[in-house]
Amino acid sequence: MIYAPDALILAPLSGFTDAPYRRSARRCGCRYAFTEMVDAASLTFAFDRSKDLLLRYDDEEFLGVQLLGGQTDHIREAVEKINRFNFDILDFNLGCPVPKVAKKCAGAELGLHYDEAVRCFDTVAKYSKFPVSAKLRILDTEDPEPTLKLCRGLVDCGAQVLTVHGRVKKAFYSGPVYFDIIKAVREEFPEIEVIANGGVNSVASYNEIKLRTGCSRVMLATGAMGNPWLFRQLQAPESFSLPSASEWRSIIEEQAAGMVELYGDECAYRHGRKIFHDYLKGRGFNGSLRAIASGTANAADLSNWLDMAVKSGVWADE
Ligand SMILES: Cc1cc2nc3c(=O)[nH]c(=O)nc-3n(C[C@H](O)[C@H](O)[C@H](O)COP(=O)(O)O)c2cc1C
Known part of the structure; x- marks a missing residue:
């Protein structure tokens, strides 16, 4: 099997x-x-x-x-x-x-x-x-x-x-x-x-x-x-709850870090934009946050919009 x-x-x-x-x-x-x-x-x-x-x-x-x-x-x-x-x-x-x-x-x-x-x-x-x-x-x-x-x-x-x-x-x-x-x-x-x-x-x-x-x-x-x-x-549908803000953020940060390691900064962030866009879908974020995320060019940009997202999103308790 x-x-x-x-x-x-x-x-x-x-x-x-x-x-x-x-x-x-x-x-x-x-x-x-x-x-x-x-x-x-x-x-x-x-x-x-x-x-x-x-x-x-x-x-x-x-x-x-x-x-x-x-x-x-x-x-x-x-x-x-x-x-x-x-x-x-x-x-x-x-x-x-x-x-x-x-x-x-x-x-x-x-x-x-x-x-x-x-x-x-x-x-x-x-x-x-x-x-x-x-x-x-x-x-x-x-x-x-x-x-x-x-x-x-x-x-x-x-x-x-x-x-x-x-x-x-x-x-x-x-x-x-x-x-x-x-x-x-x-x-x-x-x-x-x-x-x-x-x-x-x-x-x-x-x-x-x-x-x-x-x-x-x-x-x-x-x-x-x-x-x-x-x-x-x-x-486990019964025990499932939405990710907390810190888990959501750490998944994205770890994925981005893995891409930087593999492809280098420029290629990783270019490639990463469509992936960030997916992470922002369906979580109630406004269009301006999505626009900022689609311009991510480095780790500082990423950290900046993640800070904004964490403050403006609806999250499960930590
Ligand atoms: C962006 C994108 C890339 C895909 N790449 C592959 C692929 O490399 N190999 C493959 O067999 N199917 C690929 N697919 C098809 C998916 O594996 C899947 O069969 C299809 O999306 C249907 O499943 P879903 O309705 O749950 O999305 C791709 C689909 C999308 C949207």
């Missing part, structure tokens, strides 16, 4: 789930997490630039790596490079819908081409020294058959886990989640761990996806952006 029953998993999120991001989630109870997706061609041709994506902190109990690619020669080389590192699982991306990925027939586009998708995944499975899994989108919102066919091909190649995002490629990351198709996968492959993904951002949506798909394992993505406390809340 890869994931315990009822496991909550932090999704791979390109541009987000680097090691400092995962540390914030882990402080809030996340055990299972993924790297950002790593492109097979980049690992093949620009290894030094992309290997930072493979960083794993010593205290990370479980970490999966996610590979994106559409060409078997690049995939093979990338897997051989990944094999030199230490991961708990190697996941193959069949869900990324962005045009620049689709153009190379990778991600969700590859998922639409059964033979190529299975050939690529077979290469992953053949060369990986880690257990392998795939993360895919549903292929049709009404008819489960196309999705089941793809899943069967992946399972026959050796997938031990399937993560099913209950939206089609053209829906990107929003809109309804088609629970029945995820449920059909869950029922078709009782021997496989099937992880349900899509739209979980609260206790109610978490309970709904579990109930309607029959999956006990759930992957969190946009719902946990700026809200790593979602892990804690879903694991």
